[in-house]
Each structure stands twice: as C-alpha cells, then as structure tokens.
Amino acid sequence: MCPSAGSEKTTRGWVIPIGGAEEKANNPEILQRFCDLCGGSDARILVIPTASELEDTGPLYVELFESMGARSVFIPVDEREDCFKDEIQAKLKRSTGIFITGGNQLRLSTILGGTPVAQLIRHLNADGVHVAGTSAGAAIISEHMIAGGRSGPTPLEDGVTMAPGLGLTNKIIIDQHFRQRDRIGRLLTALSYNPFASGIGIDEDTAAFIGPDRVFEVVGSGAVTVVDPSELRHSSMHDARHRDAITLIGLKLHILASGARYDTNTRTAYSE
Amino acid sequence: MCPSAGSEKTTRGWVIPIGGAEEKANNPEILQRFCDLCGGSDARILVIPTASELEDTGPLYVELFESMGARSVFIPVDEREDCFKDEIQAKLKRSTGIFITGGNQLRLSTILGGTPVAQLIRHLNADGVHVAGTSAGAAIISEHMIAGGRSGPTPLEDGVTMAPGLGLTNKIIIDQHFRQRDRIGRLLTALSYNPFASGIGIDEDTAAFIGPDRVFEVVGSGAVTVVDPSELRHSSMHDARHRDAITLIGLKLHILASGARYDTNTRTAYSE
Numbered sequence: 001m002c003p004s005a006g007s008e009k010t011t012r013g014w015v016i017p018i019g020g021a022e023e024k025a026n027n028p029e030i031l032q033r034f035c036d037l038c039g040g041s042d043a044r045i046l047v048i049p050t051a052s053e054l055e056d057t058g059p060l061y062v063e064l065f066e067s068m069g070a071r072s073v074f075i076p077v078d079e080r081e082d083c084f085k086d087e088i089q090a091k092l093k094r095s096t097g098i099f100i101t102g103g104n105q106l107r108l109s110t111i112l113g114g115t116p117v118a119q120l121i122r123h124l125n126a127d128g129v130h131v132a133g134t135s136a137g138a139a140i141i142s143e144h145m146i147a148g149g150r151s152g153p154t155p156l157e158d159g160v161t162m163a164p165g166l167g168l169t170n171k172i173i174i175d176q177h178f179r180q181r182d183r184i185g186r187l188l189t190a191l192s193y194n195p196f197a198s199g200i201g202i203d204e205d206t207a208a209f210i211g212p213d214r215v216f217e218v219v220g221s222g223a224v225t226v227v228d229p230s231e232l233r234h235s236s237m238h239d240a241r242h243r244d245a246i247t248l249i250g251l252k253l254h255i256l257a258s259g260a261r262y263d264t265n266t267r268t269a270y271s272e
Numbered sequence: 273m274c275p276s277a278g279s280e281k282t283t284r285g286w287v288i289p290i291g292g293a294e295e296k297a298n299n300p301e302i303l304q305r306f307c308d309l310c311g312g313s314d315a316r317i318l319v320i321p322t323a324s325e326l327e328d329t330g331p332l333y334v335e336l337f338e339s340m341g342a343r344s345v346f347i348p349v350d351e352r353e354d355c356f357k358d359e360i361q362a363k364l365k366r367s368t369g370i371f372i373t374g375g376n377q378l379r380l381s382t383i384l385g386g387t388p389v390a391q392l393i394r395h396l397n398a399d400g401v402h403v404a405g406t407s408a409g410a411a412i413i414s415e416h417m418i419a420g421g422r423s424g425p426t427p428l429e430d431g432v433t434m435a436p437g438l439g440l441t442n443k444i445i446i447d448q449h450f451r452q453r454d455r456i457g458r459l460l461t462a463l464s465y466n467p468f469a470s471g472i473g474i475d476e477d478t479a480a481f482i483g484p485d486r487v488f489e490v491v492g493s494g495a496v497t498v499v500d501p502s503e504l505r506h507s508s509m510h511d512a513r514h515r516d517a518i519t520l521i522g523l524k525l526h527i528l529a530s531g532a533r534y535d536t537n538t539r540t541a542y543s544e
Contacts, residue, residue: 001442001468002415009492014498080505106510113466114502142276143415144436147465162434165463166414170273193378193419194385194434196273230386233352238378 001167002143005197005224006126012196012212013097013130015168019176019202019222020102020135023063030220034132035068037209043070044094048110051103051136052075060227061099069095080251082224100137106147108140109163118166125168135176138202139233143170149186155248157240158175159189171214171264172200180202180226192237195229198264208262218256228252228267232243273437274415282285285369285402286346287440288490289496291448291474292407296336302479302492304373306404309481314354315342318367322383323408327513333371342359355387364392367401373409378419381412390438410474415442421458424534427520432465433462443486443536444472450497451475459499464509464518467501468523470536480534483484487535490528500524500539512519 006012014037022030035043039042046067049058058074065072077090082088092098100108112118125131131141139145150156175187178201187199200210203222210216218224231250234257237245254269258264261270286309294302304425307315316339321330330346337344347360354360364370370393372380372388384390397403403413411417417437421426447459450473459471475494482488490496501523508519526541528534533542 002439041356042508104510107467110464110507110510114468114504120467145466161430162436163468164434164468167274192382194381194417194437196386196436231385235382238376238382 001122001164002023003168004122004126005187009255010128013125013128014212015141016130016132016207016208017176017200017202018132018134018175018207019138019204020206021204022134022220023050023205028064029207032068033219034097034099034130035065035070036237037130038070041069043095044095045070045098045103046091047072047074047099048077049074049101051107052106053103057101057103059100064161069128072140077111077117079112080093080115083112083228084115084201089116089120092117092124095129097132100133100140102135102137105145106163108136109165110157119146121166122168126132131168131212138174138176140165140173141168141194142174143167144173144197146173146175146186149189151182152185154185155183155188155246157190157237157242157246158183160186162190169210171197171224173197175201177204180221181246188248189235189246191227192235192248194265195232195235198267199227199241203223210264213263214265218258220258225256226254226256226262227268230267273394273436274442276394276398276534277439285400286484287397288402288404288412288415288479289410289446289448289472289474290406290433290479291410291450291476293476294406294479294492295477302477303336304340305491306369306371307342309338309402310342313341315369316367317342317344317371318363319344319346319373320349321346321373321378323377324373325375329373333337333373338437349383349389350395351384355384356390361388363390364389364396369402369404370396372403372405372409372412374409377399377408377411377417378435380408380518381417381437384438385441393438394440394523399410399458407463410446410448414444414446414480415439416445416469418445418447418462423454423458424455425463426457427518429509429514429516434462434497441482441536442493443469445469449471449476449512449533451494456497459463460520461518463499463501464507464520467504467507468508470539471499473497474531480514482536486520486537487533490530492530495529498526498528498534498541502539
C-alpha cells in the first residue's frame with residue numbers, strides 16, 4: 001500500500017525508522033525525542049509488540065515511555081483476528097504516537113497486513129499521529145519491505161527477500177542493524193530490481209526522523225547510509241543467473257551522521 | 273509506487289493485464305477489444321517492447337494494431353538513458369493506449385523503474401490513457417510485482433521473488449501463464465507475506481479488463497483465478513524455515529471464465 005492521503009486540514013505525522021538496539025538507559029536520545037514529539041507529558045504512546053515473541057517487550061517500552069512522563073499502553077496482537085477487535089482500534093485512535101517494536105518483520109506483515117489495524121495506522125499517520133519503529137518495526141514502515149537476505153557488501157541475485165510493508169512512505173526502502181550486520185549488499189540488491197526509491201541503511205542506536213515535508217534528520221550514535229539510484233545508468237539484475245553479483249552503474253552514496261539531513265523528495269543531502 | 277492521483281476532471285484509463293500467448297491470427301478478441309477501447313480507427317497505440325530482447329516484437333504488435341485500423345508505433349527503449357529522451361516522452365503523450373509486450377519483467381523494472389517514462393505511464397493512465405500488458409507486461413502493472421518463482425501448487429518459503437512494479441494498481445498482485453505453468457503456489461506465497469491484496473492468476477489467451485471503477489471483466493479462452501485473503505485467519509510465513517510449505521487458513525477462491533467479473537474494491541465476484 002501507499003501512504004494514505006489524509007485530510008487537507010491536518011499536518012501528516014512524523015515517520016521514524018530506528019536501526020534497532022537504541023539506547024534505553026543512559027541518555028536515550030532517540031526514544032526521548034520521539035516522546036517529546038508525541039507531546040511529552042501529554043503524549044499517549046501506543047506500543048505494538050507483535051514482531052516480538054517475548055512477553056516482556058510490550059511492558060518494557062511502556063515502562064520506558066512512562067519513565068519519560070508519557071502515558072503508554074501496549075496492544076497484545078498475536079493473531080489476525082485481534083486486528084478486527086473494536087477495543088484495539090479504539091486504543092489506536094486515542095494515541096498521539098505509535099511505537100512498533102523489533103522482532104520479526106514477517107510477523108508484522110502476516111498478522112497486521114490487510115487488516116483494519118494496518119489501515120488505521122496509515123490513516124492516523126496521515127492525520128498527524130507519529131509512527132516510530134525499531135528494527136523489524138522500521139522495516140515494515142515502507143511500501144516495499146526488506147523481509148530478509150544475505151549479509152555482505154556485494155549485491156547478489158537472490159540476495160534479498162522483498163515483501164509488501166505498511167506503506168507509510170514510498171520514497172525509501174529501509175534496512176536496519178546496517179553496519180552491525182553488514183547489509184549494504186542486500187540493500188543494493190533491493191534497489192537493483194527497480195531503482196525508483198532511495199535506499200536507507202540505518203545503523204543501530206540511530207534513527208531517521210522523517211518530517212511531514214519528507215525531509216529526515218539523523219539522530220543517534222551511528223549513521224544513516226543513503227543510496228540514491230536516480231542517476232543509475234545500468235542494473236544487470238535482469239540478466240543475472242542464480243547468485244550472480246549484480247552490476248550497478250551510477251549510484252550516488254551519502255553517509256549521514258547525527259544532525260545531517262536528506263530530502264527524500266528532491267534526493268538532496270545536507271550536512272546540517 | 274502507487275497509482276497516480278490524476279485530475280478530477282478525467283476518467284482513469286483501463287488497466288488490462290493479459291496472461292500471455294494471446295490469440296493474434298484467428299479472432300484476436302483481446303487485442304481487438306483493447307484496440308476498440310483505445311478509439312478503434314482513431315486509436316494511437318504505443319508499444320513498449322522493452323521486456324523482449326527479440327528485435328521483431330515491437331514491429332509485430334505495431335503491424336497487428338495497424339491491421340485492426342489503429343495507428344501504432346513502438347518506442348525502442350533498451351537502456352535507462354532512453355527513458356530520459358524528450359522524443360520518447362512526446363510519443364507517449366500522443367497515445368490513447370499503451371501496450372507493454374512480454375519478455376522478462378525484470379527488464380521492465382530495471383530499465384523503466386524510477387525514470388520519467390515510468391512516471392508518465394502512471395500519470396497518463398490516471399488521465400484516461402488505457403494500458404495493457406501481456407505476460408511480463410502484465411506482471412509489471414501492479415505495485416508489488418512477481419519477478420520469478422517456483423512452479424507447483426503449494427506455497428513455499430522461498431517460493432517467489434517479489435520486486436516493485438509500475439504501480440498502476442495496488443489492489444491486486446498479478447501472475448500470468450497461470451494454468452499453463454502451474455503457478456498457484458507462487459501466487460499464494462506472494463500473498464502469504466502480507467495478505468492485503470487479491471491475487472489474480474491469469475491463464476494464457478485470457479485478460480482481466482479492469483475498468484476505472486476497479487471492477488474487471490474476464491475476456492478470452494481461459495480463466496482468471498482470484499485468491500482473496502481478506503478473511504485469512506493465519507499465515508505461517510513468519511515461522512517458516514527454508515523451503516517449508518506455508519499454512520494459509522481462510523482463503524477465498526474464485527475461478528472466473530469469460531464474461532465473469534470481480535470488484536477489486538469490495539472483493540466481490542459476479543458470474544456475469
């Protein structure tokens with residue numbers, strides 16, 4: 001799906017993919033900034049722990065956001081039928097921010113995909129509710145999601161598995177744990193099929209805060225790697241045999257650390 | 273990408289995925305109906321033979337459409353740089369219909385993807401120009417494209433390769449040569465990741481004529497298989513190991529032959 005149109009009267013909410021393993025104890029800069037954006041002490045943050053199979057993931061984030069002064073609840077969504085319950089949808093509608101935890105992004109797409117909850121998240125974001133996701137929660141944000149793939153620097157035929165995501169943005173394809181898990185090859189593979197979007201690789205403890213104007217700012221201790229294929233001259237993906245390395249000619253690359261910005265509409269990077 | 277918004281004054285063009293191997297000599301019903309829709313003797317049909325590496329694919333379709341009374345040209349687009357040429361875009365803007373030939377859909381996505389030609393096809397379709405595609409040309413039509421996969425009836429982990437398509441519709445995922453190449457397993461795999469769209473498997477010499485109201489009618493000698501996952505209760509894709517068979521509970525299935533219709537908005541099938 002693509003981003004919801006929203007009403008003309010409201011400003012879209014922010015969209016915040018986080019690269020996983022964000023600092024939670026000492027100076028939790030990313031989570032604090034998300035909490036402030038959602039209203040600080042007036043924030044009502046709804047946590048979706050569906051990607052995780054650990055029972056304490058939801059309560060952990062609720063406790064963190066409450067320690068920052070926000071009100072927070074989590075919704076226990078483990079099966080598709082949960083997404084059709086009125087009380088779950090009512091809780092979503094009362095939130096000023098939605099936080100999607102890490103785990104397995106295929107749990108998010110198989111359990112939320114095509115349900116009223118997925119639709120509501122798109123509508124609420126279009127109407128001003130901020131949506132952050134870490135790790136698997138970051139992967140699900142875009143229209144075309146990286147569901148899995150191979151580590152290493154070289155793009156390979158069969159190097160990535162793509163699947164439909166939530167569709168809060170269709171300007172970028174997101175990967176996470178980027179430097180820590182050596183994922184530039186699979187991000188390049190994702191772009192090699194159809195180079196219409198910018199590739200965004202987010203390191204751990206790092207986030208891209210994407211504003212309503214679709215410009216993002218980097219926050220955190222690592223970097224965001226941007227691969228812009230808008231001037232790509234050639235991709236060999238259509239000729240590739242099984243596990244071949246892929247030729248890609250004419251990519252642009254930006255490495256953006258804290259404070260740097262990138263305009264996903266014009267594909268322009270700014271150092272501050 | 274998702275369908276272009278278009279202006280409010282014009283009716284959207286039709287979108288016509290064809291399952292490949294459509295009849296060309298005796299009673300070419302599908303091509304004739306497309307030609308009539310584009311204006312009959314006033315039709316100006318632009319052929320995009322990029323998916324094919326055979327030099328006579330473009331001229332063959334031009335000759336066919338001209339034998340039906342239309343004017344027709346093909347655009348030789350073999351590299352991404354061709355998609356930035358003014359004369360190519362000018363030819364597109366003069367067309368009443370666009371026909372995308374078969375071949376390899378990854379040639380379409382890697383060569384057209386993210387270029388002004390891809391953008392223009394979306395805008396023209398939103399403004400009333402009809403777009404048909406056969407085989408690879410049908411696959412590229414949807415937002416989420418099946419780029420390849422395994423034959424057979426059972427959905428399997430690693431059973432399909434997905435990639436971003438042109439995005440003329442985001443309500444369906446299309447597969448073609450459906451019965452002839454035994455592709456229901458890979459269509460089900462495509463839906464198992466994120467069951468938000470209906471799966472549409474189109475037999476050879478068969479087409480889904482999707483109107484501006486997003487209802488399609490089946491035309492041709494085979495059938496269109498519709499898999500509707502809107503009431504899916506469970507997909508095991510998130511738990512699957514390499515090459516596992518996937519559990520999918522609660523799918524709806526319709527087999528639609530010539531004259532039957534399907535509403536991709538409401539997911540309702542009609543026998544005539």
